[in-house]
Amino acid sequence: MKKLLIAILAILTFSVHQSNAQSVFDQVNDPYFGESCTSIMVGKKASTDGSVITSHTCDGRYRTWLDIEKGQKFEKDTTLEIYKGSLKTETAWDRRNMKVVGAIPQAKETYAYLNTAYPCLNEKQLAIGESTIVGPKELVNDEGMFLIEELERVALQRCTTARGAIELIGKLIKEYGYGDWGECITIADKKEVWQLEIFGEGPDKIGGVWAAQRIPDDHIGVSANISRIGVIEKNNKDYFMYSENVFSVAKELERWDGNEEFKFWKAYGKVEKPFKIREFFIMNALAPSLKLDFEADELPFSVKPDQKVSVRDVIALYRETYEGTKYDMTQNLNVVRKKYNKEKEEIGVDTIKALNANPWPNGDNRKLYNYLKDESVEYQRTVAVSWCSYSHIIQLRDWLPDEIGGRAWFSFDNPGQSPRIPIYCGTTELPESFQYCGQQRYREDAAIWQYRKANKLATLQWQSTREGMMEEVAYFEEKGFTELPKLEVQIQKLLKEGKTKEAKVLLNKYTRDFTGATMLRWKELENEYWGKFGLGF
Known part of the structure; x- marks a missing residue:
């Protein structure tokens, strides 16, 4: 019976997941298209410990398998194949629907x-976040060789700095063409973080247009599916890089008259303006003294936070659902509960939050609530969403060896519910369950389902499960x-002794053991929630 219930849950979960995120992959005109990822950036002077931070939520039905691709040396005249279709594969060795395009x-x-x-992260502490910014269809050239994920792959394989990665990506786009919708990648190294925005230059042009702007060292930035780079300061090469055709293409396509700024x-x-709720909320949360206005025509590209930002602050922002604000989607989901005295006599009523009220209602639930009472739920695109495949917050630290200087705080499924697993630059092996994607179907061997089952069950009575899960x-x-500071001391000692292999084995074991502990606890939560159903939960 329990297996049947789990199977039913898997089907329901996947259908909800699809209903929320299908458009990210299939339907350009759906309102969810382009609402797929959030990247927060922190400059080294804006962080509490001097680290540079970039991040990414992969929101949508993308693959959830991951591995460590090893570095290699090659003979002369070797070529690298470029693919389309890698975002939906079920394993690293799955080549269905993948196509070599050049x-x-x-x-x-x-x-x-x-x-x-x-x-997202290479062994030299180069890290990349991503956020689709869509743009107009008229800019897209499907014949361009490179999709954004392949540009990221090549940059991480070959580069050690953010500027070097931007230069390489610009050259590849110019020579081989960009074949994707508008994309932003937030590229960071041990010193600085940049926001690079890329578009095609039309269906008849093999190439692309792009601009990159550096986040000042004492600032934070946000990219959340909207192009945000504004005025390009041509003579400020320390903060701006751009393709040589960025102005001419805008003129040719009559997207700029050449006279206005x-x-x-x-x-x-x-877009009508370069921000929506996520950019506003995150910037306002970190720099409330600026008194940013959600009704403004434009927000600053980046802001100086009122207080320095820790990586834990960023992790907390990725759990954000705007609870307690006017953007909270559960604020009107209340029920009346009768009150009784010791003699079980009714003495009045309380208005409380409905136990099933959660900040991730799917479209059908929102429609139902609004049918019962108009304007019960106004949709807001929260930072944490239930249709997230995975997310990471990466911090880069130049005072440590590369093996431990860069670390990704990685999670599967909803970032508002799931624990984060540390993965270092020096990690060379991941747990076996990371090798399998859980987005195509329910499968026990895929890591994401070790968290998703408890996460989804918890939302059915979120007001009673939330405290325990959090x-x-x-x-x-x-x-x-x-634990990690102690681990890093051990790793540094091994590296100084020339025991690099032993250091990496220790990093591998720590990630494996940490993962195992989180999976075990989430399995226990799953069982606990099933048990509560038996009691009328």
Whole structure:
């Protein structure tokens, strides 16, 4: 019976997941298209410990398998195949629906990198976040060789700095063409973080247009599916990089008249203004003294936070659902409960939050609530969403060896519910369950389902499960931040002794053991929630 219930839950979960996120992959005109990822950036002087931070939520039905792609050395005249279709595969060896679209000369040597759906971190502390910014259809050229995930892969294989990665990506786009919708990638190294926005230049042009702007070291930035780069300061090369055709293409396509002030987001972004709720909420949360206005025509590209930002602050922002604010989608989901005295006599009523009220209602639930009472739920795009495949917050630290200087705080499924697992630059192996994607179907061997089952069950009575689940999330967060400094001391000692292999084995074991502990606890939560159903939960 329990297996049947789990199977039913899997089907329901996947259908809800699809209903929320299907448009990210299939229907350009659906309102969810482009509402797929959030990236928060922190400059080294804006962070509490001097680290540079970039991040990413992969929101949608993308692959959830990940592995460590090893660095290699190559002979002369070797080529690298470029693919389309890698975002939906079920394993690293699954080649269904993948297509080789071309090849480029291979580098003499490549670096190891963390191979997520959107590749994110290499062994040299180069990290990349991603956020689709869509743009107008008229800019898209399907014949361009490179999709954004392949540009990220090549950059991580070959580059050690953010500026070097931007330069390489610009060259690849110019020579081989960009074949994707508008994309932003937030590229960070040990010193600085940049926001790079890329578009095609029309269906008849093999190439692309792009601009990159650096987040000042004492600022934070946000990219959340909207082009945000504004005026390009041509003579400020320390903060701006851009394609040589960025102005001419805008003129040719009549997206800029050549007279008014040129703003990149206005020319290419297909948006009324360069921000929505997520950019506003995050910036306002970190810099409330600026008194940013959600009704403004434009927000600053980046802001200086009122207080320095820790990586734990960023982790907390990725759990954000705007609870307690006017954007809270549960604020009107209340029920009346009768009150009784000791003699079980009715003495009045209380208005309380409905136990099933949760900040991730799917479309049908929102329609039902609003049918019963108009304007019960006004949809808001929260930072944490139930249709997230995975997310990571990456911090880069130049005072430590690369093996431990860069670390990703990684989670599967809803970032508002799941624990985060530390993965270092020096990690060379991941747990076996990370090798399988759980987005195509329910499968026990896929890591994501070890968290998703408890997460989805918890939302059915979120007002009663939330406190306990958040205690577990907090426990593992504290566990990581307490244990990792000690681990890093051990790793540094091994590296100084020349025991690099032993150091990496220790990193592998820590990630494996930490993962195992979180999976075990989430399995216990799953069983606990099933048990409550038997009591009329």
